[in-house]
Amino acid sequence: MHPAEPVDLLITPRWLIPVEPHAVTLEDHAVAVRNGRIVAVCPVTEAETRFAPAERTDLPDHVLIPGLVNLHTHAAMSLMRGIADDLPLMRWLQEAIWPAEAKHASADFVRDGTLLAAIEMLHGGITCANDMYFYPDAAADAFSQVGMRAVIGMTVIEFPTGYAADAEDYLRKGLAARDRWRGEGLLRFAFAPHAPYTVSDASFERIVQLAHELGCPVHMHLHETTHEITESIATCGQRPLARLERLGLLDTDLIAVHAVHLDLHEIETLAAHNCSIAHCPTSNMKLASGAAPIKTMLARDLRVALGTDGAASNNRLDMFQEMRHAALLAKVTTGDASAFDAHEALRSATLAGATALRMENEIGSIVAGKAADLVAVSLASPECSPCFSPASHLVYAAGREHVTHVWVDGKPRIRDNTLLWQHNKELLQRVRVWQTFLKESASSQ
Structure with missing residues (x-):
């Protein structure tokens, strides 16, 4: 023996x-x-x-x-949970979120907000998050502190913020952060252009070139609202997805976030290019953006994974809620009780997200050889x-x-319902300070 x-x-x-x-x-x-x-x-x-x-x-x-894979979130926005509820997307962004970010977003803000989000996610069984926000160094530091796996977005947007001056500056700073964290085994990086309506053709072309050179995924909001599509037709003469296809974005294994308003041809186009959908049912319902046609997507072999979006538009980073909402929403919008069953929901919350991130050989299922x-x-x-x-x-x-x-x-992060990271009290004290700052700035507007 x-x-x-x-x-x-x-x-x-x-x-x-x-x-x-x-x-x-x-x-x-x-x-x-x-x-x-x-x-x-x-x-x-x-x-x-x-x-x-x-x-x-x-x-x-x-x-x-x-471990559950959250394919789309803005972790640092946990500090803005509940700051502007019950508004449609563009009013929510223009009247509340962007002004708050202009006043308060900083490396410390992102570090504390991301720590808060990571703790919430770990308690809910989320072991990997695909994040999109400013100050990627600070986000990487936060995820690393609590020992959570993450893909850090190198955000690109055309207008200036306290973080960067223009699209090229966002790219330069994102790539520098990627270089600094390259040896951290739990962290990877992705390009994260915000959306078609905030990123230029020239920036998209540069991102495509870099994505191919560096082997990084591309992760962006797409076809979230009907307004986005109407505006794109008016300003660019074509729907956002057609514009991205023309610019080569679909050849980067694109992760299309929300993708609520797609016609059949667009679904088939995304599937043919091996793209993935980050379906965020709770955020889509809360912002009244609509219900993504996931039954049709799956029938056309388009990969559907799940994301929470940020806590400012959800207001929970809860993949159990996303599985439930995705399954129920698919049933009620199609009249088909079998449209999205429990095993499919679990697969969308695990292996589908891992595959979208090109990590299917590492995570997403319980198989010998994987992490x-x-x-x-x-x-x-x-x-x-x-x-x-x-x-x-x-x-x-x-x-x-x-x-x-x-x-x-293989390392314990939650044991018997208890988080093993030891700095909760200090973090919550800092969160209360951020709450005071945000509340004061909101009342002064």
């Missing part, structure tokens, strides 16, 4: 949903982890004889799932009992409050 193989961690949940293969739920299986990687997924009886774990975590009432980004969800409470289908419960019954354990790269 061979000696037991040493591993760092053995996790034994009641149920395990690996996401790959699709729509499979395993019982009495274990996950073995060594050096931050998944070594094996196998029956518990096999694991107990095959492995000698340094640590074992038994989860008799839990379902183990891959051990794992989340345990307790289904023992009365509101989750009885449980006939763990996948169904994840989408329709459970919530982020049922997340008890989170691992990122």
